[in-house]
Each structure stands twice: as structure tokens, then as C-alpha cells.
Amino acid sequence: MAETTNSKFINAPPHQVFQALADPKSIEVWQVPGDMTGKIHHFDFKPGGKYEMSLFYPDADNTQGKSGDKEDKFAAEFVEIIPDKKIVEKIHFDSGDPNLQDAMIMQIDLAPESKGTNVTISFKNIPQGVKPEDNEEGTISSLEKLAQIVEGK
Incomplete structure (x- = not known):
């Protein structure tokens, strides 16, 4: 199974970044790549x-x-949720395509750096029906949007 990892420095402390990662309204914006739009149907933020x-x-x-x-x-x-440090999610696509049935793991790590946070998003076990290069491109877009939300740009 394929894996991807992308990182971005965000000019904000880990706590502020974590808040955006844990807020459903924020997720509807940052986790949506490119020109797509998003809607959360249900949200229960706890392990x-x-x-x-x-x-x-x-x-x-x-x-x-x-x-x-x-x-x-x-x-x-x-x-797994470690406030201000890490979020791990197991993701299942709602699809009848057998190439999209495997659970994908997304891990978000927050590392404090001088005057900000290095955010790394890693995906493991990417299903065959998802091109790793498309996943990577979407993650780069999502990290850009996360930075805009957190930095207030």
C-alpha cells in the first residue's frame, strides 16, 4: 500500500493549530483540497x-x-488524540469500488519550532483506488488552507 508525507511550517503555536484541527467548521475548510467544498455530517472529537x-x-x-x-x-x-501534538484517524471511503475498501490511516503531527509549528500529515495504507500523487497534491492544498485559517490570512 502506498504512503505519502507532507509538511508545512505554520506561524502559530501548536495549541492554535490544534484548535483548527479539532474544530468541525474549520475542518470543512482546510481539509478540502483545491476548489472542492466540504460538509461534516456528524462529529465526535474524542479517542x-x-x-x-x-x-x-x-x-x-x-x-x-x-x-x-x-x-x-x-x-x-x-x-489517537494527543492535544497540541498528534491526531491519528482511520478513514473509510463510502464507495462500492473494491479498490477503495481498505482503511487509510492519516496522522497529523505538530512539532513546535521557533515562533511556530511544523505540521506533518502522513497517510498510510492508501487504497489502490487513490493515486498517491493526487493524495499528496490534496494534502499540500489542505496544509496551505490550514495555514491561512490559523495565521488569519
Whole structure:
């Protein structure tokens, strides 16, 4: 199974970054790559808690969604939460495609650095139906959006 790792320095302390990672309204913005939009259907932020989210492709985009027309829906379980340091999620796509059935692991690590935080997002066990380069491109976009939210730009 494929893996990807991307990092970005954010000019804010770990606590401030963690708050954006734990807030569903913020997640609907930063975790959505490119021009897509997002909606969280349910959110329970605690170890063992879960959330469901849909990502929607823009109407002008000809991409077929993993879960339906222009939609990628997934359910995630919070496997581990260490405030201001780490969040680990197990993600399942809502899809009948056998190439999207494996659970993907997303780990977000926060490392304090001088005047900010280095945020690293790693994915393991990326399903065959997800191109690692697309996952990486989406993660880079998400990290940029996270920085904009946290830095107030």
C-alpha cells in the first residue's frame, strides 16, 4: 500500500493549530483540497469518536466522485488524540469500488519550532483506488488552507 508525507511550517503555536484541527467548521475548510467544498455530517472529537464528511467537486469539474456524482464521502475514527501534538484517524471511503475498501490511516503531527509549528500529515495504507500523487497534491492544498485559517490570512 502506498504512503505519502507532507509538511508545512505554520506561524502559530501548536495549541492554535490544534484548535483548527479539532474544530468541525474549520475542518470543512482546510481539509478540502483545491476548489472542492466540504460538509461534516456528524462529529465526535474524542479517542474512539467518529465523524462523517463529504467532499464535493465543483460543478465545472468533470471528475466522478468516489461515492457518487461529484461526491467523495468518508467516515473517520479518531484512533489517537494527543492535544497540541498528534491526531491519528482511520478513514473509510463510502464507495462500492473494491479498490477503495481498505482503511487509510492519516496522522497529523505538530512539532513546535521557533515562533511556530511544523505540521506533518502522513497517510498510510492508501487504497489502490487513490493515486498517491493526487493524495499528496490534496494534502499540500489542505496544509496551505490550514495555514491561512490559523495565521488569519
